[in-house]
Each structure stands twice: as C-alpha cells, then as structure tokens.
Amino acid sequence: MPAVEALIRAPGQHTGRGLRDTTIILLIFDAATRVQEILDLTPADIDTTPGRGRVTLTGKGRKTRTIPIMDNTCRHLDQYLNAFHPGTPEPDVCLASGAAFMDSLEVVCAQVFENGPVGEHVPDRRDQ
Template sequence: MWLKTAKKNSASTLNLRLSAIKSFLKYCSEENIELTSYYLDISSIHAFKTSKDSCIEFLSQEQLKLLFSIPDTSTRIERRNCFFMILMYETGGRLQEILDPTLNSIIRDESRVKIILHGKGNKTRSVPLLGQTVRHFDAYLKEFHKQRIRTDYLFYTVHDSTHTKMKQGTVDYFLKKYGSLAKERNEKFPSGLHAHMLKHSIAMAMYKKGIPISYIRDFLGHKSIDTTTVYSHADEEMLTKALESVNDVVNSLPAIKKHWKGNEQYLIALCGLD
C-alpha cells in the first residue's frame, strides 16, 4: 500500500513487487520451517487489478523535441544527460541496457557505428546509430572519454577520482527534473517521466511509420512478439488519419436537402397539427 499511495506505482508494478516478495518468502520457508507462517500470510494477499484497456505512455515527436531542448547544454553534466536521453530513445534500450555498456560495446567501421546491448536472459543485440545521433555520440566521446579506455563504462560518475557505473537513481532524478520542466512549458506533457517512456516512444514512432511489428520486436530485443503487440494500438492521431482516409465516400454524398421546405402545410397535416 505504501508503493501504491506514496510512490504512486501502477498496478502492474505492484504485482511485480508482490510476486518477488512471495517468491523470496517461499524460498525462506523451504529453508527454515519457522518462516512458513510469513509465507502463508503474504500468499493470502491478492494481486491488484490491472486495466486491460490502459495504453502505454509515450512521447510524441513534438514532446520529444521539447524534452531534448530542456537540458542546459552550456554545462558538462547537462550535455551528458541530454545525450543519455537521445541514445536511450534512438536505441530503444532499457535503462540497465544503456548503463551497462563499456567502450568495448561500441563497434565502429568506416561506414557505421553500432552499440551492443545485453538484455534480459543475457540476450545480445546490435543496434546501429545513425545520422545526427553519431555526431552527438562523437561529441560525447570527445568530452567524456578523451583517453578511450576500453573498459570504461560509457556513462559513468566519478568517485574518488575513479569512474564508476552510473546508477539508475541518477537517471531517474534528472528525468523527473526535465519532465517537470517540460510539463511547465506544455501542460499536455505526460506527468512522471521515466526511462521506459523513451523506449515506448521509439517503438510507437516505428509502428506509426508502418514498420512491421516483427521488426520492432527484434529492435527492442523482445523474446516473444506477444510482448511487442502492446504497441500495436491506435492513438487519437492515428484514428483521425484513418477516418480521413475513408471519408471520401461520405464527402462525395450530396447534402441532405429539406424537401418539405415550401410545403409546410403538408408536414403540419402529417403531424396531425392542422
């Protein structure tokens, strides 16, 4: 209930946490019979109801442009944060997939740049970087990886003069800050910006462009296409365009004429009002 009321977690997140706690206490009860009562108590807690009609949260192209314009790129850390968001969007990576890579994960040849991402189940995929993203990437490397130590994490924080992997909490902090600032500029900007929203945004952008759902599955690193079909729904913009595309038939119909005009006396008689 603390997660629900104080942290404002969704029903699906609550069920995930509850499942993890149940699994852990089941293990504990098997190791020590004295803990069985705790496992039985929590087993009686039912899962929270989730809405089957709830849509995923994603950012439109205009909202993405607004978000990427928020960081003050006159400062070093803000430039890093801006590139982090750009890379997360362009690769469709999960938060941990973007935090884990070292410079060894970057493959570069004469024609292109690719980043190797390690997903769930130790599944690996190669994601190409294109156009302007490569230029942002080169600028970031020039500033943050001057020595190009291959074992260095791509995104890091400095502790005692040592580069350590950036924490998820660091990303959550600046995403919430930028999200709040974006909300102030545009009231339609979604509340509570989080890392997964960027992943959802690139997936929805691809779907709107007509990219086959199987391609999107491979791009996102999903094991099953059933997971990817969450993106195959129409938002208001897509529905409007769909209706406009089939509206030619209606538009070609002649306007309905009021044939009784000038013959009101017959209408009055038909209604029994004479």
C-alpha cells in the same frame, strides 16, 4: 513528435550534465532501448563510424544485440565520449552513473511535461 523533441532539447548542452543527459536521451530513443541497457554500455560497446554507427546492448537474460544508430546520435556520443571518456577508455567503465542520470531525467521530465508547452500537444486518454 513535439513531446520527444521537447524532452531531447530540455537538458541543453551548456553543461556537462546537459551534454550527458541529451546524449543518453537521444540514444534511448534512437536505439529504442531501456534506460538500464544504455547505462550499462561501455565505450567499447559503441561504434560511431559515420554511416555505420551502432551500439551493442546487453538486455534481460544477458542477451546481447547490436542496434544501428543515426549519425546525429553518433556525433552526440563522440562529443560526450571526448568530454567524459577521453583517450582509450577502460573496457569495463560504464557510460554514465545510473543514479545521477535518473535524478536528472526526473527533473527534465518534470520540466517538460509539467511546465513546458508539450502538455497541450499530448492528449489525455481520459478526455477521449
């Protein structure tokens, strides 16, 4: 899936913002969840144990569910948590700021889907 791969690679990991954005995008795709559910996560909701990684999400109606995540996503989460939430985090601190991430996501999507090579790989439904 070239579009998904391009979206995951687009933020890069050379800056704190890039690390945050890459981690959140990976988590969104891996857990197949809504952006807001990821932004509402706290470090206490995340288990990055290799082979048993999982996140506990709270969705609409305050329903919770636990979703397994891949080891690659766990490694990115560990790197992110060590950089932005070192030590024993407070249980009610959210993973990331929603407004800041949404601004970054808008920029990343514009880069990938308007300027990147993805456009030639994603057919437009109107052309079919």
